[in-house]
Structure formats: structure tokens, C-alpha cells
Amino acid sequence: MWDYNKKVMDHFLNPHNVGEIPDADAVGEVGNIRCGDALKLFLKLDPKTKKIVDVKFKTFGCASAIASSSALTELVKGMTLEEAAKVTNKDIVKILGELPEEKLHCSVMGMEALQAAIANYKGEKDAVKDDDHDGVVICKCFGVTDTKIRAVAKENNLHKAEEITNYTKAGGGCGCCLDDIQQILDELWRKEAQKPSKQAPQKLTTVQKVMKVQEVIDKEIKPMLERDGGSIELVDIQGDKVIVRLCGRCASCPASGVTLKNTVQDKLREFVAPELTVEEAK
Amino acid sequence: MSSDKVIYVDNNATTQTDPEVFEAMKPFFCELYGNPSSIHTFGGQVSGHIKKARESLASLLGCEPTEIIFTSCGTESDNSAIMSALHLTPDRRKVVISKVEHPAVKNLGSELVRRGYKVEEIPVDSKGRLDIDRLKQEVNSETAVVSVMWANNETGNIYPVKEIAQIAHQHGAQFHTDAVQAVGKVPMNLSKENIDMLSLSGHKLHAPKGVGALYVKRGVRFRPYIIGGHQERSRRGGTENVASIIALGKAAELAEKNMKIENTKVKALRDKLEAELTSIVPKTRVNGDIDSRLPNTSNISFEFIEGEAILLLMNQLGICASSGSACTTGSLEPSHVLRAMGVPYTAAHGSIRFSLSRFNTEDEIDYIIKKLPPIIERLRQISPYWK
Numbered sequence: 001m002w003d004y005n006k007k008v009m010d011h012f013l014n015p016h017n018v019g020e021i022p023d024a025d026a027v028g029e030v031g032n033i034r035c036g037d038a039l040k041l042f043l044k045l046d047p048k049t050k051k052i053v054d055v056k057f058k059t060f061g062c063a064s065a066i067a068s069s070s071a072l073t074e075l076v077k078g079m080t081l082e083e084a085a086k087v088t089n090k091d092i093v094k095i096l097g098e099l100p101e102e103k104l105h106c107s108v109m110g111m112e113a114l115q116a117a118i119a120n121y122k123g124e125k126d127a128v129k130d131d132d133h134d135g136v137v138i139c140k141c142f143g144v145t146d147t148k149i150r151a152v153a154k155e156n157n158l159h160k161a162e163e164i165t166n167y168t169k170a171g172g173g174c175g176c177c178l179d180d181i182q183q184i185l186d187e188l189w190r191k192e193a194q195k196p197s198k199q200a201p202q203k204l205t206t207v208q209k210v211m212k213v214q215e216v217i218d219k220e221i222k223p224m225l226e227r228d229g230g231s232i233e234l235v236d237i238q239g240d241k242v243i244v245r246l247c248g249r250c251a252s253c254p255a256s257g258v259t260l261k262n263t264v265q266d267k268l269r270e271f272v273a274p275e276l277t278v279e280e281a282k
Numbered sequence: 283m284s285s286d287k288v289i290y291v292d293n294n295a296t297t298q299t300d301p302e303v304f305e306a307m308k309p310f311f312c313e314l315y316g317n318p319s320s321i322h323t324f325g326g327q328v329s330g331h332i333k334k335a336r337e338s339l340a341s342l343l344g345c346e347p348t349e350i351i352f353t354s355c356g357t358e359s360d361n362s363a364i365m366s367a368l369h370l371t372p373d374r375r376k377v378v379i380s381k382v383e384h385p386a387v388k389n390l391g392s393e394l395v396r397r398g399y400k401v402e403e404i405p406v407d408s409k410g411r412l413d414i415d416r417l418k419q420e421v422n423s424e425t426a427v428v429s430v431m432w433a434n435n436e437t438g439n440i441y442p443v444k445e446i447a448q449i450a451h452q453h454g455a456q457f458h459t460d461a462v463q464a465v466g467k468v469p470m471n472l473s474k475e476n477i478d479m480l481s482l483s484g485h486k487l488h489a490p491k492g493v494g495a496l497y498v499k500r501g502v503r504f505r506p507y508i509i510g511g512h513q514e515r516s517r518r519g520g521t522e523n524v525a526s527i528i529a530l531g532k533a534a535e536l537a538e539k540n541m542k543i544e545n546t547k548v549k550a551l552r553d554k555l556e557a558e559l560t561s562i563v564p565k566t567r568v569n570g571d572i573d574s575r576l577p578n579t580s581n582i583s584f585e586f587i588e589g590e591a592i593l594l595l596m597n598q599l600g601i602c603a604s605s606g607s608a609c610t611t612g613s614l615e616p617s618h619v620l621r622a623m624g625v626p627y628t629a630a631h632g633s634i635r636f637s638l639s640r641f642n643t644e645d646e647i648d649y650i651i652k653k654l655p656p657i658i659e660r661l662r663q664i665s666p667y668w669k
Contacts, residue, residue, distance in 0.1 A: 002590075012591070013595075013598070015664065018663065018664050033586075033627050033631070033667060034627040036588060036616070036627075037588070038667070039666070058666035059665070059666065060586065060588060060664075060665045060666055060667055061588050061591070062588050062590035062591055062607070063590060063594050065588075141615070173615050
């Protein structure tokens with residue numbers, strides 16, 4: 001039995017905005033019955049302001065799919081299409097508090113239905129900016145493409161194939177594409193990691209420094225440590241001193257001092273600023 | 283759960299321990315806690331009680347007490363039987379099973395493939411009936427063991443074990459059957475059967491979890507799976523789980539006594555539930571072979587909606603059942619049994635299994651018949667596929 005929180009159960013038991021809008025200005029439909037969930041979203045816009053004045057949905061799926069759909073409708077009501085276009089699956093999860101990891105794909109489905117509806121409104125009816133139809137199909141069981149995998153990975157900072165399964169279902173059927181998914185992720189994050197280093201070195205403001213350090217930790221250092229069952233958190237930055245906490249296997253590893261100096265400090269010096277030093281939180 | 287009332291129709295998952303069974307096992311915790319292998323009377327007397335339990339189980343199965351090995355569960359029994367056959371005939375590298383086996387056999391099969399064995403899964407038709415012709419083609423002199431369940435846990439389908447055993451024997455292979463769902467519901471007389479090995483589990487017949495048994499026909503070669511002391515005539519090492527074995531003995535005694543009830547009262551309740559639900563609710567289908575299945579099981583698909591949502595709404599009313607839907611397990615794919623039967627996706631995701639026991643009452647069944655149709659209607663109103 002899934003451990004759904006009260007918010008999810010509320011949205012499932014008393015879903016908001018169920019139904020159809022016969023004269024909808026935009027309709028978005030994603031998923032299919034084979035995959036076990038599908039969502040049809042209807043939007044009605046104010047002719048002048050272009051704000052979403054009414055929204056309805058119909059969903060085939062489990063409790064979290066229905067709850068995600070309901071949360072989505074609450075979220076977008078009153079938004080302009082431009083604002084709605086920026087809604088991500090994270091925003092849906094935020095309204096629900098949390099979803100079980102394996103159910104995160106339900107929130108992604110909500111985001112996709114919204115994007116499909118917006119595309120439908122803009123007249124891109126068939127040339128929908130639907131990631132499902134862009135790129136090469138990687139997961140044949142659920143028809144998920146490499147484009148969608150990259151997009152979801154970037155949006156949610158995912159590094160492992162299993163995480164992609166939770167968000168998109170890809171790899172959750174026969175499982176034979178899991179290695180391919182991992183390869184796509186490794187390549188994606190390798191490229192992403194190269195990006196910051198290309199920028200010319202310059203004196204950073206404190207805020208810039210914090211953001212940069214966080215970014216390098218997330219994109220460059222964390223995935224490396226996670227491969228060995230460890231992890232890392234940024235605790236504080238005082239001047240040029242970066243204070244971190246090693247977690248998971250790293251926390252108990254006798255070589256963690258070496259990891260700190262050779263891996264963490266080197267990477268931060270390489271990508272952020274050469275004068276940085278790294279210390280472990282006491 | 284928001285309701286205090288519990289209506290339990292998930293007995294193929296596990297059953298309530300019969301209060302009589304619980305009473306029978308109680309003294310073996312704090313009073314008669316001796317080790318049956320001990321030389322002193324305090325411990326030694328326990329072996330007499332185990333002997334009686336073994337006799338009760340033998341009586342239910344229609345076999346000799348010496349043919350029974352107590353184990354920790356159905357899964358251990360299944361693993362022991364299949365691995366024994368493979369060890370005994372190392373030149374035979376093939377195992378034949380059905381496509382609808384319980385994970386205890388199915389996933390062992392996948393593991394054996396990784397270890398270099400050939401495992402053939404025999405398909406079933408749309409009613410879940412085994413393709414016997416295909417089985418005949420696949421069983422050959424390479425085959426160490428054929429393992430096909432006696433009754434399926436999801437649909438209740440009963441398989442022709444006698445005929446399958448014959449085919450196995452024609453090629454010198456052993457035959458094992460996972461009878462976890464069948465024991466206590468299907469009358470058995472194993473002394474007259476040609477079954478070499480049979481697995482059963484206590485908690486499916488009103489004994490507690492953590493005890494099972496493996497039947498090995500006299501004269502059939504067997505190699506132990508758990509190596510240790512001389513317990514179970516050196517066929518299964520490990521100090522006996524005494525209280526649970528006593529419980530299984532008592533449960534077997536009660537099952538023999540109540541076998542008729544399973545096939546009359548329980549069957550009538552199941553038939554009523556199924557007939558009413560499928561007539562009140564449009565667009566349903568019964569999965570399985572209604573001419574040959576267990577008396578307690580009904581697997582119904584409610585089309586165009588999803589099983590987890592149905593179960594959660596039933597749960598709000600205290601009704602406990604299960605589903606072959608993907609979402610209930612997190613596996614993302616619906617039940618392998620329903621997929622093997624080619625049940626369309628529109629129906630597989632919305633399948634609900636009701637499995638009754640002799641503890642269910644007519645009032646409970648009436649309650650389900652009254653409460654479930656509005657739940658189905660409510661979810662269909664949300665579904666984009668329902669017109």
C-alpha cells in the first residue's frame with residue numbers, strides 16, 4: 001500500500017475541476033490506456049486578458065494521477081498562458097506536499113498535459129511540442145524518447161536511470177533500456193558540467209559564489225560520490241572557505257579526508273575559484 | 283482507514299489465523315518450549331506433538347506422514363523442490379514451468395536462466411488454460427523438472443496436474459506443483475496421484491505466516507536445500523518452528539473438516555458476488571476459467587478505470603481486496619498472469635481480485651454488492667475513456 005499524505009488523499013477523494021469544457025479554447029491529452037494512466041485537460045481563456053478562467057480534467061489512473069491532475073487545475077486557474085507555460089512537475093508536487101518516488105511520473109504527466117494544451121491553443125495541433133514524439137524512442141515499453149529523458153533529468157536534477165523510471169516510467173517495463181538511459185544521463189551531465197568552466201574567470205560576488213559552488217557540487221561532485229554510495233551537502237561559505245558535510249558512505253569512509261581535498265576542493269577550484277579551500281562541517 | 287469495519291476478501295494473499303489454531307499453538311511458546319531433539323522428557327515430548335501435526339497434514343493431503351517436510355513457507359518449498367531436481371540430475375539443464383506461476387517459481391526461473399539453465403515458460407490461452415500441446419513439445423530428455431501450479435493465485439484457475447505429471451514422467455523428469463492456493467480447497471489424495479513434490483503454505487489456510495511444507499512422494503529422490511541438523515529426517519536442517527508446525531497441523535485438521543464448506547457456502551457467496559457485480563456494473567469481464575477454478579476466487583475487470591484507485595476507495599469503506607493493476611505494485615506493468623492471458627490493457631489495469639474464506643458472511647457480500655458499483659461509477663466519471 002502506498003503511503004499517500006493527507007493532501008494527496010484529499011485531492012484523490014474530492015478532486016477539484018473534474019469534467020469537460022465543451023467549448024474549450026485548448027485541449028491537451030497525454031498518456032494512454034496501455035501505460036496505465038492518461039489525462040485530458042480542458043482550458044477556457046478570457047478573450048481579452050488570455051487568463052485561464054476555467055479548467056477541467058478527466059484522468060484514467062491511480063490515486064496519485066487523479067490527485068496530480070486535480071492539483072494542476074488548482075494551480076493554473078487564473079494564470080496567463082505565458083505563466084502556465086512555465087509550470088513544471090515540481091510545482092504540482094509542491095501543492096501535494098509530496099508524492100511517493102515511484103509516482104512522480106504522475107506529476108510529469110500533469111505538466112505534459114498542460115504543455116500539450118498550450119501547444120494546442122497556439123495551433124501547433126499536430127506539431128505539438130510533445131517530447132514524447134521528439135527524438136529517438138529509448139524505452140520501447142512506454143515509448144519514451146531521449147529528448148524527454150534529457151528534459152526531465154535537467155528539470156529535476158536526476159542522475160540515475162532508476163530516477164528516470166520514477167519520473168517517466170522509462171525502463172520500468174522489461175528494463176532492457178536502463179543501461180542506455182544511464183548513458184544518456186552520464187553524457188548529459190558531463191556536457192552540463194563543462195559549461196561553467198568555459199566562462200572566463202572573474203571576481204565573484206558572494207551570491208554568485210554561493211550559487212556557483214552549489215551548482216558545481218550538484219552537477220559535478222555529487223554524482224561522482226553517489227556512484228560510490230556517498231553524497232555531499234553544502235553547509236556554509238565563509239569568505240573563501242567552503243564548508244561541506246559528507247553523507248552516505250563517504251561519512252564513514254576512512255579516506256574521506258582525501259576525498260575532501262582531492263575531489264571536492266580540486267573541482268571547486270577548477271570550476272569556481274582557485275583560492276577556495278574546503279572543510280568538513282564539525 | 284476511516285472505517286472500523288473490515289471486510290476481508292483478500293484470502294489468496296493471506297488468511298486470518300483461525301482462533302482454534304491460535305489456541306493450539308499457544309502452549310508451545312512459554313510452557314512447552316523445549317527442543318524436540320533434546321534427550322530429556324521436557325524437550326522430547328514436543329516431538330510427539332509435531333508427529334501429530336504431521337499426521338493431520340498427511341491426512342488432509344492423503345499421503346504418509348513421512349512424506350512431509352516442514353519448511354518456513356511456500357517459497358522455500360518451491361525453491362527446495364526445483365533445486366533438488368536440478369542437483370540430482372546435473373546433465374539435465376532444462377526446467378519447464380507455466381507463464382502464470384507465482385513469483386516463488388517464476389523469479390527462481392529467471393535466476394536459473396542467469397545461472398545458465400534453460401527455462402521454458404508454457405503459455406496460456408485467454409481463459410488462462412495451459413497450452414498442453416506446447417508443454418508436450420517442450421518436455422524432453424533434457425528436462426530435470428516440470429513445475430506447474432495446482433491453482434493460480436490471481437484467477438483461481440485449476441491446472442490438470444495429473445496429466446502434466448504424466449508428460450513429465452514420460453521423459454524421466456520430476457514433477458512439482460505449487461499447491462499453495464489449492465490445499466484446503468481442492469480435495470486431494472496424493473497416495474493415488476503421480477505428483478512427485480508439492481508445496482504448500484500455512485498462512486493460506488488459516489495457520490500463521492512463517493510455516494509451510496513440502497510433500498515428497500516416497501521413492502522420489504530428494505536433495506535437501508537447507509543443510510544442517512538431522513531435523514525432518516535430515517531433509518531440512520534447522521530447529522523446528524514448533525508452535526507454527528503445531529498450528530499448521532491444527533489448520534490442516536480444520537481444513538479437512540471444512541473442505542465441504544469451501545465448496546458449498548464459500549462458493550455460493552463467491553458466485554453471488556460475481557453474478558451481482560457483473561450484472562449491476564456495465565462493461566465488466568471475469569478473468570479466468572469459470573469452468574475450472576477455485577471456489578473462493580473471482581477476478582473481475584472493471585473496464586476504463588484503474589485498480590489502485592478502486593482499491594483505495596474500497597479501503598475507505600473497510601473492504602480489503604487486491605488488484606492486478608500496475609500501480610498497486612509500482613511495477614508499472616499490469617499482472618504477468620493477466621498479460622499472459624492477453625487480457626486487454628483497458629481491462630487489465632482495472633482488475634480486482636476477490637478471494638473469500640469460510641469466515642466471510644452473506645452480509646459482507648451484500649455490503650460489497652451495494653457499495654462497489656457507486657465507486658466504479660464515480661471513477662468512470664473521472665475517466666477520459668468512459669463515454
